[in-house]
Amino acid sequence: MPQITRNSLMSLEQYHVARPAYRAQVIEHKKQRTLHLGKNMTLLFEDEMTIRYQVQEMLRIEKVFEEEGIQDELGAYNPLIPDGRNWKATMLIEYTDVDERQKMLAKLHGVETKVFMQVAGHEPIHPFADEDLDRESDEKTSAVHFLRFELNEEMAAALKAGASLSAGVSHPAYTALVSPLPEAMRSSLIADLT
Numbered sequence: 001m002p003q004i005t006r007n008s009l010m011s012l013e014q015y016h017v018a019r020p021a022y023r024a025q026v027i028e029h030k031k032q033r034t035l036h037l038g039k040n041m042t043l044l045f046e047d048e049m050t051i052r053y054q055v056q057e058m059l060r061i062e063k064v065f066e067e068e069g070i071q072d073e074l075g076a077y078n079p080l081i082p083d084g085r086n087w088k089a090t091m092l093i094e095y096t097d098v099d100e101r102q103k104m105l106a107k108l109h110g111v112e113t114k115v116f117m118q119v120a121g122h123e124p125i126h127p128f129a130d131e132d133l134d135r136e137s138d139e140k141t142s143a144v145h146f147l148r149f150e151l152n153e154e155m156a157a158a159l160k161a162g163a164s165l166s167a168g169v170s171h172p173a174y175t176a177l178v179s180p181l182p183e184a185m186r187s188s189l190i191a192d193l194t
Helices: 012-031 048-062 067-080 098-107 153-160 183-190
Strands: 034-036 041-046 086-093 115-119 144-150 165-171 174-178
Touching: 012 048, 041 048, 048 067, 086 098, 115 153, 153 183
Parallel strands: none
Antiparallel strands: 034 041, 041 086, 086 144, 115 165, 165 174
């Protein structure tokens, strides 16, 4: 999959003008890439559009216009774009009550490795989690994780041929299953596979 380059980004001035329409487009796009696993866990599947939006937003918020700062943002965000053989997702553990969140983050230690995607007729795919960051302590997990689901050629071919796709979590303190995923989401994820 293509990486975002410096030359493909809008300047801060261009982005300021384009932002309302672009933001609306990205929000609509994200609807097909947001998966709720139960009441308290969400996977946001990233792609070039969602990451481009994040980069443009970070540059806008931090008012970055110098080349080094722009390259730093691209270096941080480009690895979150799927490479044609995988899906990349931001996992959010969401509890609105602070005390409940702290209690559950302690109970959910290791949950990021218990999330799975499953192509019908194939073994579940468990993610590589937080590859460049330490997101856990001995006492608790983080409320945000970055996941990479690697597919083999047979799985990708099965999806392209019409196989259904499911997702879930199998952890002693939290279980969820979405089977099958809605067709619009399945189609959006297939588009990440080259």
